[in-house]
Amino acid sequence: MSVQQFTPQAFHRQAHEALGDPQIRANFRRAMDGLMTKRRDVFTDWDLETLRELGANIRLRALAKLPDLLEQLETNCQTNGIRVHWAEDGEAACRIIRELCEARGAKSVIKGKSMVSEEMHLNAHLEAAGIEALESDLGEYLVQLNEQTPSHIIMPAIHLNTDEISEIMHDKTGTERTRDVDYMTAAARAQLRERFMSADVGVSGVNFAVAETGTLCLVENEGNGRMTTTVPPMHIAVTGIEKVVEHLRDVPPLYALLTRSATGQHVTTYFNMISSPRKPGEHDGPEEVHLVLVDNGRSNIYQDDELLDTLRCIRCGACMNHCPVYTRVGGHTYGTTYPGPIGKILMPHMLGLEATKDLPSASSLCGACGEVCPVKIPIPDLLVRLRKEAVGEGRGNVPGAGVKRNRKEVAAWKSWQWLATHPAAWRGSTAVAGKLRGLAPSRVGPWTEYRSAPKLAKTSLHALVKAHRRAKDEGGES
Amino acid sequence: MSARESILKRLRERTDGPLQAPESDFTVVTGRGWDTGERIERFERLIGSVHGEVIHATLTDWTAKLAEVLTAKSIRRLALGREHPVPVAARAALLDHEVELVDVDRDIETWKREQFESVDAGLTSTRGGIAETGSLWLWPTPDEPRLISLVPPIHIAILDSETIEDTFFDVIERHGWATEMPTNALLVSGPSKTADIEQTLAYGVHGPRELVVLIRHPQEAT
Numbered sequence A: 001m002s003v004q005q006f007t008p009q010a011f012h013r014q015a016h017e018a019l020g021d022p023q024i025r026a027n028f029r030r031a032m033d034g035l036m037t038k039r040r041d042v043f044t045d046w047d048l049e050t051l052r053e054l055g056a057n058i059r060l061r062a063l064a065k066l067p068d069l070l071e072q073l074e075t076n077c078q079t080n081g082i083r084v085h086w087a088e089d090g091e092a093a094c095r096i097i098r099e100l101c102e103a104r105g106a107k108s109v110i111k112g113k114s115m116v117s118e119e120m121h122l123n124a125h126l127e128a129a130g131i132e133a134l135e136s137d138l139g140e141y142l143v144q145l146n147e148q149t150p151s152h153i154i155m156p157a158i159h160l161n162t163d164e165i166s167e168i169m170h171d172k173t174g175t176e177r178t179r180d181v182d183y184m185t186a187a188a189r190a191q192l193r194e195r196f197m198s199a200d201v202g203v204s205g206v207n208f209a210v211a212e213t214g215t216l217c218l219v220e221n222e223g224n225g226r227m228t229t230t231v232p233p234m235h236i237a238v239t240g241i242e243k244v245v246e247h248l249r250d251v252p253p254l255y256a257l258l259t260r261s262a263t264g265q266h267v268t269t270y271f272n273m274i275s276s277p278r279k280p281g282e283h284d285g286p287e288e289v290h291l292v293l294v295d296n297g298r299s300n301i302y303q304d305d306e307l308l309d310t311l312r313c314i315r316c317g318a319c320m321n322h323c324p325v326y327t328r329v330g331g332h333t334y335g336t337t338y339p340g341p342i343g344k345i346l347m348p349h350m351l352g353l354e355a356t357k358d359l360p361s362a363s364s365l366c367g368a369c370g371e372v373c374p375v376k377i378p379i380p381d382l383l384v385r386l387r388k389e390a391v392g393e394g395r396g397n398v399p400g401a402g403v404k405r406n407r408k409e410v411a412a413w414k415s416w417q418w419l420a421t422h423p424a425a426w427r428g429s430t431a432v433a434g435k436l437r438g439l440a441p442s443r444v445g446p447w448t449e450y451r452s453a454p455k456l457a458k459t460s461l462h463a464l465v466k467a468h469r470r471a472k473d474e475g476g477e478s
Numbered sequence B: 001m002s003a004r005e006s007i008l009k010r011l012r013e014r015t016d017g018p019l020q021a022p023e024s025d026f027t028v029v030t031g032r033g034w035d036t037g038e039r040i041e042r043f044e045r046l047i048g049s050v051h052g053e054v055i056h057a058t059l060t061d062w063t064a065k066l067a068e069v070l071t072a073k074s075i076r077r078l079a080l081g082r083e084h085p086v087p088v089a090a091r092a093a094l095l096d097h098e099v100e101l102v103d104v105d106r107d108i109e110t111w112k113r114e115q116f117e118s119v120d121a122g123l124t125s126t127r128g129g130i131a132e133t134g135s136l137w138l139w140p141t142p143d144e145p146r147l148i149s150l151v152p153p154i155h156i157a158i159l160d161s162e163t164i165e166d167t168f169f170d171v172i173e174r175h176g177w178a179t180e181m182p183t184n185a186l187l188v189s190g191p192s193k194t195a196d197i198e199q200t201l202a203y204g205v206h207g208p209r210e211l212v213v214l215i216r217h218p219q220e221a222t
């Protein structure tokens, strides 16, 4: 299978290609339809609105107290024996993790699922330093075998169907070609068990970090997260600074929202809460546990009251499952670590609007994402805000703000505004424009790619109504 | 300035000023008001829906039921603790059974491959159950370490019916988790599973393929 490099700059071309690929469209359509149905069914006996309200409110409270909670988390982790590290950006976080590995003479790292580690390109960084990093979540493992990146934040290999996966496993690991999912799963189990036993370090993400107790919570179905955080002698957890929550009791509502929104499950197989390394007398678990707190643009998002909502996200993926654009173009098209609606509102902060300017406008603003988001992030409003930032009409709080500003366009809208607020000039100019309608261009940018260009009427509606009234008045008298 | 200081400084000197923290009302995640019967029924239905197997027993016949499970599933090597009353009673009852009992109070480094490759099942006690989601909660100990509920292909968990509570929130609050978190606290709801290959469910991807929950009832099981 050929490996394609995707970038956010090439969004339009990539979208075109994806739309022309029936395999991709079928794979995503089928998967997203299934996920939407499951989510709907699992919430039937719940007061979903009240639960979402609580979820939003817990995340908002955590953000309101963010700096204090991060310090509290750090203190409690350290009391428990977990060492805490801070990283300004992805590169700094990679360096911290590499140095921790090197200090132990580690040659191999086994990884649990972590989108933050994808965001900072940890695998490539470690490989460059001669440390092998192997993904252990089945979907991530398949994607890594295929030298790709995840196309969905919850189901990384959702773009591949059974036959494609069979082919990849056959090619890279020598298994039989088959459509038997149990056979392929068992083969991956055997391959990865060897690696769990021999890995020097386990790297995982974090779903919720509890400030009150210094606890790292991991949500999963496969058990690879528990393996990663229990078998190797060192565990490094890496997370964005926004993942902290204040109390342990804040966790159950968020966990309930996360599993139901993500995959329509009432619960996942494992909820793994880690509060310390192996204590004296205990027989398993890592001797060392580290927590790496990554900023990477988050504290910048934090400055602005409106953009702040972006940080409430619990990474459930429901917004992409329900997005008509994502379903049609698939995850890779976005060319960013986080695809779909959450990617569109998050990636501009991480990569700047120069690179991502096409993402916020790749939306019909249908509102589905905002409606399903378990923590009620007003995603469509944020998309509009980022569009404004891109054309320099926002507050300038996003890197690359104003990159899409076009003098001609600005001048055109300014004149329009003036005309529309000056009736006499408006009437005069529409009358003239109506006469000259033959001169209007037949191509106006992307608008006319699939549509014919709008043409002014010979007589304006205004004039027509006037004429009509006059005719009626005259007729009425007779 | 260190990364820590500059991150905290940026957060504290927020452009749009300090934020108001809203109060939270947790009513929606508590107060189910189920009785014991409803809790057991719900627990069984939910854990059953994700492939967990439930066996009912009494305080007197549970070890006999356990022996039957071992025979039925051809379990030859069973890993279990030595101190908790559950493994103590199991050990006593299985003396004449042909199953080989494997001690787990050993540092994992000394028997990693043995545990990964030659143990058929792990037996553990549980601290309780959660009716709403069909979950078990476990706090692994030196006597019953973390990996015996994960590495062997079958996990057999012993659950007392009266320890099943309504919701996860109730468990955390009633048992004061926030003041005494152990090294590792776990919720287990079914055997290990994945849907990463075209959304087709497959069990036992990394952890156990089977989860057997033996519920001990104070009186005769119905």
Ligand code: SF4
Pocket (backbone or CB within 6 Å): A261, A312, A313, A314, A315, A316, A317, A318, A319, A320, A341, A342, A369, A372, A373, A374, A375, A376, A377
């Ligand atoms: S934005 Fe909302 S719906 Fe999308 S991943 Fe985040 S929490 Fe889920």
